[in-house]
Amino acid sequence: xxxTAPIALTPATGLAMPALAxxxxxxxxGYEVPLHVDAGAVEFMHEAFDxxxxxSRIAWRDExxxxxxxxxxxxxxxxxxxxxVASEARRAGVGEQLMRALLDSGRxxxxxxxxxxxxxxxxxxxxxxxxxxxxxxxxxxxxQWDAPASATGSxxxxxxxxxxxxxxxxxRRAARDPARAGVSVLRYLNVPDNDPAVAALRxxxxxxxxxxxxxxxxx
Numbered sequence: 001x002x003x004t005a006p007i008a009l010t011p012a013t014g015l016a017m018p019a020l021a022x023x024x025x026x027x028x029x030g031y032e033v034p035l036h037v038d039a040g041a042v043e044f045m046h047e048a049f050d051x052x053x054x055x056s057r058i059a060w061r062d063e064x065x066x067x068x069x070x071x072x073x074x075x076x077x078x079x080x081x082x083x084x085v086a087s088e089a090r091r092a093g094v095g096e097q098l099m100r101a102l103l104d105s106g107r108x109x110x111x112x113x114x115x116x117x118x119x120x121x122x123x124x125x126x127x128x129x130x131x132x133x134x135x136x137x138x139x140x141x142x143x144q145w146d147a148p149a150s151a152t153g154s155x156x157x158x159x160x161x162x163x164x165x166x167x168x169x170x171x172r173r174a175a176r177d178p179a180r181a182g183v184s185v186l187r188y189l190n191v192p193d194n195d196p197a198v199a200a201l202r203x204x205x206x207x208x209x210x211x212x213x214x215x216x217x218x219x
Contacts, residue, residue: 005061007094009101012056015065017042023058023065027084032119033210050074051081055105059085059094069098071106071114078106080116083125095125099132107219114219117190120211134215140190141198145206 012020017039024042028035037045045051050072059067067085071078080102085094106114116134118126126136191197193211 007066007097008060009057009097010060012053012058012068012070015058019065020068023068023086024082024084026086027068027082029087031084032121045081049081052109055102055109056081057098057101057105059089059098061089067094067098069095069102071102073106073109073111076110076112078109078111078114080114083116096128096132099128103132103217103219112219113216115214115216117212117214120213126213126215129215132217134217136213136215138214139193140212140214141193141208142187142190142210143198143201143206144187144209145201145204 015023021037021039021042024035024037046053051070052073055073055078056068056070058065065086066089068082069080070082072081083095083098083102085098103114114134116129117140118129120139187209190212
């Protein structure tokens with residue numbers, strides 16, 4: 001691969017699920033929160049999050065995929081369902097090219113608003129999004145509470161996003177008193193930092209594991 005080779009951008013329809021999963025893993029290598037997916041996980045993401053392969057973009061150099069920007073679309077709303085560049089191609093403007101192409105794709109699809117989430121420590125990515133016109137509208141946190149050794153119960157498991165509403169209701173009840181709720185490990189994902197559940201978890205010795213910003217742009 002040569003540093004001067006031009007970048008080509010294509011829809012994500014050109015990659016089969018196994019190849020797209022491999023690109024996801026390469027693009028998120030060294031990420032603050034470890035990410036590893038297989039073809040089945042990527043297929044699930046497409047179905048559950050409404051990822052649109054024809055609206056998403058893949059970056060190529062020397063006929064090798066080196067980056068991706070995945071767009072999920074529901075009516076006039078859209079959000080970025082994954083964006084990253086392989087380690088060997090970073091710091092060369094590929095991410096900006098991908099995001100500009102993704103926003104153009106959203107406009108062509110009639111999208112009026114695009115949202116994304118970026119980890120708080122990822123200042124470089126946040127600066128790029130701000131350069132493109134994204135603005136932060138809230139901060140989200142992920143908390144984890146570990147039951148004392150004497151507590152019993154099973155840990156909370158990942159669930160289908162379609163069941164998320166009921167799980168969130170249960171999580172709010174558990175956050176008020178996790179031990180009485182019968183859980184040994186509680187992970188409360190993407191809760192606004194001013195949510196009452198955060199104060200309850202903090203008071204019970206829960207740990208803030210990661211924070212991220214929700215950003216949006218009006219097209």
